[in-house]
Structures are given as C-alpha cells and as structure tokens.
Amino acid sequence: MQFRRTLMEPLLQVDQLTVTFGGIVALRDVDLRVMSGRTTAILGPNGAGKTTLFNAVAGVVTPSSGRILLGDADISAERPSIRSKRGIARTFQITQPFSGLTVIENVMVAIVSRGVGMAEARDEAADYVDFVGLGAKLDAPARTLSTGQRKRLELARALATRPRLLLLDEVTGGVDRPSIPEILDLIRRLREERGITVLVVEHNMEVLFGLADDAIFLNRGEVVVRGSMQEVAEHDAVRRIYLGDGDA
Numbered sequence: 005m006q007f008r009r010t011l012m013e014p015l016l017q018v019d020q021l022t023v024t025f026g027g028i029v030a031l032r033d034v035d036l037r038v039m040s041g042r043t044t045a046i047l048g049p050n051g052a053g054k055t056t057l058f059n060a061v062a063g064v065v066t067p068s069s070g071r072i073l074l075g076d077a078d079i080s081a082e083r084p085s086i087r088s089k090r091g092i093a094r095t096f097q098i099t100q101p102f103s104g105l106t107v108i109e110n111v112m113v114a115i116v117s118r119g120v121g122m123a124e125a126r127d128e129a130a131d132y133v134d135f136v137g138l139g140a141k142l143d144a145p146a147r148t149l150s151t152g153q154r155k156r157l158e159l160a161r162a163l164a165t166r167p168r169l170l171l172l173d174e175v176t177g178g179v180d181r182p183s184i185p186e187i188l189d190l191i192r193r194l195r196e197e198r199g200i201t202v203l204v205v206e207h208n209m210e211v212l213f214g215l216a217d218d219a220i221f222l223n224r225g226e227v228v229v230r231g232s233m234q235e236v237a238e239h240d241a242v243r244r245i246y247l248g249d250g251d252a
C-alpha cells in the first residue's frame with residue numbers, strides 16, 4: 005500500500021513558474037507535477053523554454069515568480085549544490101566529463117565530493133560504471149570514449165550523486181542509431197531497479213514513446229498540453245510541430 009501511495013505523489017512540483025531574461029519571457033506561469041517513479045517528458049519546439057525549465061529546477065536560473073517543491077520541501081530559494089544534495093541530478097545535451105581523467109576517476113570525483121574516502125569511492129564508482137555498461141572501459145581516459153559511451157559515463161556520474169530525480173537533456177542526441185536502444189534500456193533500468201524518477205527533454209518522438217509515461221508540451225514558455233505521453237503526442241498542436249519526425 006505504501007508503494008502504491010508513493011507512486012501517486014509528485015516528487016517534483018512546479019507552481020506558476022515564470023522566468024524572464026531581460027524582456028524575454030522564457031517561462032510563463034508553468035505548472036508541472038512529476039510523479040514519483042515515473043518518467044515525464046518535456047516537449048516543445050526550439051525556444052519553447054524546455055532548457056530553462058530544467059535550469060530552474062536545478063537552481064541555475066532564478067525565477068521571477070513561482071515555486072518549486074521537491075517532495076514536501078520548498079527548494080525555490082536553494083542553491084544548486086543544496087538541490088544536488090537533496091537528490092536532483094542532471095545530464096547535459098553536450099556531455100562534460102573531465103577528459104584527462106579515466107572513466108572511474110570521473111565517477112569517483114562525484115562520490116569523493118560527497119565526503120566518501122578514496123577506497124570506498126572506488127568500489128562505489130565501479131558499481132555505477134558496471135551498471136551503465138562501461139565495465140570494460142574502467143581505466144580508459146574519458147577523451148577516448150565514443151559519444152554513446154560518454155552519455156553512459158554522464159549517467160554514471162549522475163548516479164554517483166545518488167539522485168531521486170534525474171533531469172536528462174537530449175540523452176540520445178548525437179548517439180549513433182544502433183546504440184540508442186541500449187541507452188534507453190539503461191534509462192528504464194534506472195527507474196525500475198534504482199527507483200529514480202526521470203524528467204527528460206528529447207526531440208526524438210520515437211525515443212520518447214519507449215520511455216516516457218507522462219508529458220507536457222510547451223510553446224513560447226507556456227504549457228499547451230499535458231497528460232499521458234500518448235495523449236500529448238496525439239494532440240493537434242504537438243502533431244503539427246513534430247510531424248517532420250513522422251511519428252507524432
């Protein structure tokens with residue numbers, strides 16, 4: 005019963021969020037509920053405000069109004085490092101590993117910064133590296149990895165912060181087609197095996213159908229449609245924008 009109740013609660017709640025940059029309104033009165041244990045997609049054309057919403061949740065842009073709750077805690081005024089400690093992690097559209105460090109060292113950095121000792125950090129890092137399927141690359145310098153492998157490393161680094169909520173920005177962007185199913189499988193396992201709630205920005209509709217339970221569609225900073233991934237994808241406004249993908 006406890007499990008069922010948890011699934012029905014939002015882990016992340018965004019209320020009436022407005023973000024402006026000078027005269028540009030990047031987000032206007034955006035409401036969002038990200039349900040615990042589910043994967044939620046943010047859809048929208050270029051400039052819709054998707055990245056700004058991620059940045060506001062991570063705490064790297066300051067909203068002009070509105071509030072953000074993680075569980076019961078109002079995190080609106082908290083710095084990014086505090087939000088990270090509370091369990092919000094993000095990956096970037098362009099991966100940013102330390103290219104001179106090896107795969108395991110890259111992951112250890114995130115663990116050591118939690119205050120864990122080196123030996124213990126190495127064991128924990130090896131677990132995450134294995135989980136993302138980079139076990140054979142443990143001691144390879146990050147700069148030698150393919151784009152798909154760098155995305156996996158990025159996920160391992162995010163795992164090292166022990167997230168409850170993972171923000172994934174274009175996780176299949178730049179990844180060669182044959183490697184995409186493996187990355188998607190990995191993201192599904194994050195939820196199923198580690199109980200991580202996922203919020204994803206992704207342009208590829210085909211990818212989202214296999215991944216997202218819920219979705220919101222933003223246009224010019226406002227929420228136009230919200231619902232199940234299926235409902236949102238079938239909405240006229242969404243179909244118009246994504247028709248070029250052939251799957252919407």
Ligand SMILES: Nc1ncnc2c1ncn2[C@@H]1O[C@H](COP(=O)(O)OP(=O)(O)OP(=O)(O)O)[C@@H](O)[C@H]1O
Nearest residue numbers: 025028029030048049050051052053054055056057
């Ligand atoms: N730091 C900034 N300074 C000024 N304007 C910004 C800044 N960041 C975003 N914007 C503007 O805010 C609006 C929303 O941008 P945002 O990057 O959030 O959209 P997006 O949906 O992520 O787009 P894309 O799909 O192209 O990445 C755009 O008009 C953008 O130009």
